[in-house]
Amino acid sequence: MSETQHGAAEHDHGHDHGDHGHAPPQPDDKVHSYYQILGQALKELLIEKGIVTADEVREAIEKRDSITPARGARIVARAWTDPIYKALLMRDANQAAADMGAPTPNTHLVAVENTDAVHNVIVCTLCSCYPRELLGLPPSWYKSRQYRARIVREPRAVLREFGTDLSDEVEIRVHDSTADIRYLVVPLQPKGTEAMSADELESLITRDSMIGVAEVKAPT
Numbered sequence: 001m002s003e004t005q006h007g008a009a010e011h012d013h014g015h016d017h018g019d020h021g022h023a024p025p026q027p028d029d030k031v032h033s034y035y036q037i038l039g040q041a042l043k044e045l046l047i048e049k050g051i052v053t054a055d056e057v058r059e060a061i062e063k064r065d066s067i068t069p070a071r072g073a074r075i076v077a078r079a080w081t082d083p084i085y086k087a088l089l090m091r092d093a094n095q096a097a098a099d100m101g102a103p104t105p106n107t108h109l110v111a112v113e114n115t116d117a118v119h120n121v122i123v124c125t126l127c128s129c130y131p132r133e134l135l136g137l138p139p140s141w142y143k144s145r146q147y148r149a150r151i152v153r154e155p156r157a158v159l160r161e162f163g164t165d166l167s168d169e170v171e172i173r174v175h176d177s178t179a180d181i182r183y184l185v186v187p188l189q190p191k192g193t194e195a196m197s198a199d200e201l202e203s204l205i206t207r208d209s210m211i212g213v214a215e216v217k218a219p220t
């Protein structure tokens, strides 16, 4: 699947995830983009030809929408507490994710580990590729042109805007995701949490820390 096709299929399925607030209902007068119309036409054709049913499409969207960053947090918490699992995660992240009930069949998953010397952060400079099977849908800022351009050019400044102030000694590595490769950041385990169980640690691990724009903080 090319990036363009992926963009149409994944990003424009006529279901705006950013607007689930409680604003008064508005008339549906949104102007659809070229790819939204293309995606809709493709969906209608596939249904008309009997290749998929409308219910299967709905079910796939429902399933996708139900994934939360808790999946990624379980994987990271286990890696922090189980060195054998961590070795597997770093060697074969697809297998490690599958072992935790989060299969990632369509992409090569790569785990990148933060250390005292290296901080990793992920982006998709082209569109919004993201480890959706582990973190759910990407936040709107991740998809923004601003983030996609600036995190590559001035990562330290962007991280500071997220409240992540890294020392100049720390090397920042920016990983550009593609249709084929997705990254999961394994954040640094905060000091003072060594005695905590994986279940307890899990609740500390946030979505943004697995994207790499934030660090995990010890409970106060």
Ligand code: FE
Binding pocket: 124, 126, 127, 128, 129, 130, 178, 179
């Ligand atoms: Fe993308």
